[in-house]
Amino acid sequence: MASEPLLQTLRTFMAERDWEQFHSPENLAKSISIEAAELLECYQWNGDGDQDEVAGELADVLTYALLLADKLELDPEQIIRTKLERTGQKYPVEKAKGRSTKYDRL
Structure with a gap:
């Protein structure tokens, strides 16, 4: 999986789970916002978010952003x-x- 382009890895991952059916542009945009809020939550009480939590939430934001771009052929x-x-x-x-x-x- 690591040797193929990231977007192809995402497509394969989603296809294996039949999740594309949930990936309308609207749903993906909502998911970006939701995950961005979860990223912000990592910094809610101090400016030093836990690196692992931040990385996980940032990965979610980036994943949904890439899926939206792919869906819109951008x-x-x-x-x-x-x-x-x-x-x-x-x-x-x-x-x-x-x-x-x-x-x-x-």
Whole structure:
């Protein structure tokens, strides 16, 4: 399993369990949000989340995000690069470096 591409491993894992039937875009988006909340819960009472718990919840978020991209026939690398390009235009280095100010207030 480890030698095949990750997305294929996910597809195989889901197919073996017949879980694709539950993976509508809506359900996958909901699952991302639910798992993201569980990731945030790792930091609920302090800023140092347990590394193993954080890794598990982050894996869940990433898994559902990859499954949603696959379902929508979107290339994760391409959509991230496209978004970075747009974000870079909104937040040019010379104005945004070291600042958390929203783009319309730079």
